[in-house]
Amino acid sequence: MGGPIPVAVVGVGKIARDQHLPAIAANPDFLLAAAVSRHGKVEGVPNFTDFESFLRDGPLAAVSLCTPPDVRVEMSLAAIEAGRDLMIEKPPSATLGEIETIISAAKAKGVTLFATWHSRFAPGVEPARAWMASREITSVDIVWREDVRRWHPGQAWIWQPGGFGVFDPGINALSILTHILPGPIHVQSADLEVPSNAFTPIAARLTMQARGQVPLSADFDWRQEGPQTWSIFVQAGEERLELHMGGAELVIDGRRVDVGPEQEYPTIYRRFAELVSARKSDTDISPLRIVADACLKGRQVQTDAFHD
Numbered sequence: 001m002g003g004p005i006p007v008a009v010v011g012v013g014k015i016a017r018d019q020h021l022p023a024i025a026a027n028p029d030f031l032l033a034a035a036v037s038r039h040g041k042v043e044g045v046p047n048f049t050d051f052e053s054f055l056r057d058g059p060l061a062a063v064s065l066c067t068p069p070d071v072r073v074e075m076s077l078a079a080i081e082a083g084r085d086l087m088i089e090k091p092p093s094a095t096l097g098e099i100e101t102i103i104s105a106a107k108a109k110g111v112t113l114f115a116t117w118h119s120r121f122a123p124g125v126e127p128a129r130a131w132m133a134s135r136e137i138t139s140v141d142i143v144w145r146e147d148v149r150r151w152h153p154g155q156a157w158i159w160q161p162g163g164f165g166v167f168d169p170g171i172n173a174l175s176i177l178t179h180i181l182p183g184p185i186h187v188q189s190a191d192l193e194v195p196s197n198a199f200t201p202i203a204a205r206l207t208m209q210a211r212g213q214v215p216l217s218a219d220f221d222w223r224q225e226g227p228q229t230w231s232i233f234v235q236a237g238e239e240r241l242e243l244h245m246g247g248a249e250l251v252i253d254g255r256r257v258d259v260g261p262e263q264e265y266p267t268i269y270r271r272f273a274e275l276v277s278a279r280k281s282d283t284d285i286s287p288l289r290i291v292a293d294a295c296l297k298g299r300q301v302q303t304d305a306f307h308d
Contacts, residue, residue, distance in 0.1 A: 003031075004028060004029055004030050004031040005029055005030050005031065005061075005062055005085075005273060005276055006030075006031050006033035006059055006060065006061035006062065007024060007030050007031070007032060007033060007061050007062045007063070007064055008032075008033055008034040008035065008036060008054060008058065008059070008061045008062070008063055008064065009021060009024070009032065009034075009035050009036070009042065009064050009066060010035075010036040010037075010051060010054070010063055010064065010065050010066060010067060010075065011036070011037060011065065011066035011067035011068075011089075012035050012036075012037035012039075012040030012041065012042060012066075013037075013040065013066065013067075014155075015066055015089060016040075016064075016066040017040075019118075019264075019265040020064055020066055020089075020265065021042065022265070023265040023266045023268065023269045024064075024269060026266060027266065027269045027270065027273070029269070029270070029273035030269060030273065032044075032045055033045060033046075033058075033059045033061040034046045034047070034048065034054060034058045034059055034061060035047050035048070036048045036049075036050070036051055036054045036058075037049070038050070046058060046059065051075050051078060051079075052078070055078060055079065055082045055084075060084075061084070062084055062085040062086065062087070062112075062272075062276065063075075063079045063084045063085070063086050063087070064087045064089075064272075065079070065086065065087065065088045065089060066089045067089075068157045068158075068162075068163065069091050069092070069093055069094045069162060069163075069164065070094045070157070070160075070161075070162035070163065072088060072092065072093050072094070072098070072102075073093055073094070073098040073099075073101065073102060076088065076093075076102045076105075077101070077102065077105055080102070080105045080106050080109050080111055080113075081105070081109070083109065083111060084111065085111050085112040085113075085276050086106065086111060086112070086113050086114070087113075087114040087116060087268075087272045088102075088113075088114070088115050088116060089116060089118075090115075090116055090117050090118060090171060090172070090175065090287075091164060091167075091168070091171050091287070091288050091291070092115040092116075092283075092285065092288065093288075094162035095162075095292070096285065096288060096289060096292050099115065099283075099285050099288065100285075103115075103281075103283045103285075106281060106283075107281070110279070112272075112275045112276045112279060112280065112281055113281040113282075113283055114268075114271065114272050114275050114281065114282050114283075115282065115283045115284065115285065116268050116272075117172070117175035117179075117284070117287060118172070118264045118265060118268055119172040119173070119175050119176050119246055119247055119264065120175050120176060120179045120247075121263065121264045121265075121267040121268055121271075122176070122243075122246055122247025122248050122262065122264055123247070123248060123250075123259040123260045123261065123262060123263065124243050124247045124248060124249060124250035124257070124259045125176055125179060125180060125243070125247045127250055127257060127259055128180050128232075128234070128241055128243055128247075128250060129179060129180040131241055131252065132180050132181060132234060132236070132241070135236035135237075135239065136236060136237065137181065137210075137211075137214050137234060137235070137236050138214065138235045138236060138237060139214065139215050139216070139234075139235045140177065140181060140210070140214065140215075140216045140217075140232065140233070140234050140235075141216070141217045141218075141219075141232070141233045142173045142174075142177065142216075142217065142218040142219065142220075142231070142232050142233075143219050143229050143231045143232075143233075144169060144170055144172070144173045144218070144219070144220050144221075144229065144230050144231070145219070145220070145221040145222075145223075145224035145228065145229040145230075146169055146221075146222060146224055146228045146229070146230070147222070147223070147224055147225050147228065148166075148202070148222035148223070148306075149308060150228075151169070152168070153308065154308055156308075158200065159195070159197075159198035159199060159200055159306065160198075160199055160200070161199050161200070163199070163200050164200060164291070165194075165198065165199075165200025165201040165202060165204075165222070166200075166201050166202055166203055166204055166220045166221065166222045167200075167201070167204065167220065167291045167294075169220070169222075169230075170204065170218065170220035170291070171287050171288065171290075171291055172230075172246065173218065173220070173230070173232065174218070174287040174290045174291065175287040176232060176243065176247055177216070177218075177232065177287075177290075178284070178286040178287050178290070180232075180234075181210050181211075181214070183210060183211050184210070184211065184212075185208055185209070185210045185216065185286070185290060186208060186209050186210075186293070187206060187207075187208050187290060187293040187294050187297050188207045188208060188209055188297070189206070189207045189297060189299070190204060190205065190206045190207075190294040190295075190297050190298035190299065191204065191205045191298065191299050191301060192204050192294070192295070192298040192299065192300045192301065193301050193302075193303040194300050194301070194302055194303065195302075195303055195304060195305050195306040196302050196303070196304065196305045197305040197306060197307075198305075198306055201220075201298075201300075202221070202222045202223060202303065202306055203220060203221040203222065203223065203303075204218070204220045204221075204294065204298070205217070205218065205219050205220070206218040206220075206290075206294050208290070230244065230245055230246040230247075231243065231244045231245075232247075239252075239253060240252070240253055240254075241253075248262050
């Protein structure tokens with residue numbers, strides 16, 4: 001393919017402005033060709049308020065889908081039917097059935113589909129995966145606690161069915177887990193705290209098992225003020241690995257390892273360019289499967305109402 005890849009950003013919200021637009025602007029493999037949003041606009045490119053108008057009248061461009069997950073299946077299928085290569089922000093859809101339908105449609109149409117997991121591209125993740133590959137892992141514990149008011153202000157959709165609640169950030173941890181510890185992971189139990197005025201959890205605690213014997217735990221909470229915690233602790237006998245700050249910091253046996261600067265979204269777009277050039281897809285859905293299993297096996301406990 002000659003020249004940069006035209007791409008349209010669909011859903012001009014916080015994540016698009018904070019991450020996607022800067023990553024596109026910094027990548028010579030891409031050219032921002034359009035934006036689609038009911039409320040936001042991007043200067044310097046054609047803007048559309050609905051996706052159908054963009055597909056009909058807009059430039060021929062790949063699609064970077066940054067909308068909330070509950071509307072992605074219709075948009076994804078429309079983009080695929082129009083022959084557009086497609087990258088989807090995490091989580092790729094609201095249900096397993098929806099993403100399986102999207103994957104099948106992309107395969108049948110022959111378009112590139114990239115279901116992204118941005119936390120897998122944090123700089124400490126690949127060194128952690130390499131360290132773990134040569135060791136017998138004895139336990140993994142996840143602590144992922146943040147302030148929902150800081151990171152999702154005014155986003156009412158996250159509390160509605162299909163909005164994921166605390167699993168919206170928690171799935172980032174699960175995407176790292178399933179990458180550094182490949183193989184079957186089974187949810188054994190889950191406690192889900194759901195605000196009395198919401199449909200999705202504000203906190204969740206999971207017990208899991210990997211490879212039939214490795215105990216795993218996850219503690220997700222959206223009520224942590226002050227310093228935020230995004231950490232994974234891996235034990236391999238007497239050896240210990242720690243990932244902090246969402247995978248940006250790596251500590252092995254008490255010593256910090258230099259893993260370089262954070263490049264999650266720039267790396268995502270480099271990966272998308274590679275996939276488009278090779279006419280391939282990348283569609284792992286294992287993190288979403290764990291969330292679905294946790295909801296199926298979860299014990300819901302009502303907690304205080306949440307007010308933004």
